[in-house]
Amino acid sequence: MELIYKDLTEKLRNCIFAVHNEVGVGYDEETYHQWLIRHFQEDGDIAFVTQETKWLLHRNLPVRMFKLDLLTFDKIILLLKCIQSDFIQPNYVQMISELKLWQKRLGLMVNWGLPKVNIKRIPFTEKEKKLWEDYSYIQNRMTEPERQLMLKLREAILFVYECHGLGYGKTVCQKLVETELAFQKIQFIKHAPIEVKYKTEVIRNFKMRFWLVENKIILGVTALQKECNYEILTMQTYLKALGLSVGLLANFGKSQLEIRGVKA
DSSP states (O other): OOOTTHHHHHHHHHHHHHHHHHHOSSOOHHHHHHHHHHHHHHHOSOOEEESOEEEEEETTEEEEEEEOSEEETTTEEEEEEOOSSSOOHHHHHHHHHHHHHHTOSEEEEEEOSSSSOEEEEEEOOOOOOOEEEEOTTTTTTOOHHHHHHHHHHHHHHHHHHHHHOSOOOHHHHHHHHHHHHHHTTOOEEETOEEEEEETTEEEEEEEOSSEEETTTEEEEEEESOSOOHHHHHHHHHHHHHHTOOEEEEEEEOSSSEEEEEEEO
16 A cells, blocks of 8 residues: 655655754754754745644633644644654654644654654554443442442543544543533542551552542543553552442543443
């Protein structure tokens, strides 16, 4: 299968390599960014905008602002980094998030921080919406108020998924769900405190990483996880510490949304 935007990509690669040869190794990201802009201007054949911003909205409310390093030919996003390693997971999450929000099909990640400049193509297409659910561990453990609240939480998560699909990282997905819970007037506490006890002595107050919803259910939201064993075990610890019976964990994964009930 032929690479998308092959000719345009080749023009960009030539410019990137030329800048690297001209500037050399050892400067910071902004130096290479500014030099690349001027190379594009001098070339005159590469249409681009830099530092373009866009808000991710949910229910017409601002959730997160993204800023592009460069958008070229109104088709290809450039993400510029200067790190002394290969690209790391947050770089991929950022690139996919930008491609998703701007609805572009191709991104180039550029790392100036190595002896040889590294360029990686990141194609993007929206994934088909798939859902996996498992409530087998909690279906016989819930009171009726807990059951009704669980249904409301499931509805909120599914609405976020229907609106935004997959591709955003954990922090963005959490903010999207927070916005939906607030819109539906579902009460929740972020970073609810847990008393950590040694026998009967309280040795510290710990702020848990999940949300306490209406003092009945713990809700956790993550993204792009291959498996969620750590999150499940963590939620079980918190449930026991708070004297609660059930929790709900949503993972906006790489290929599907996964929702599962967690028991204490």
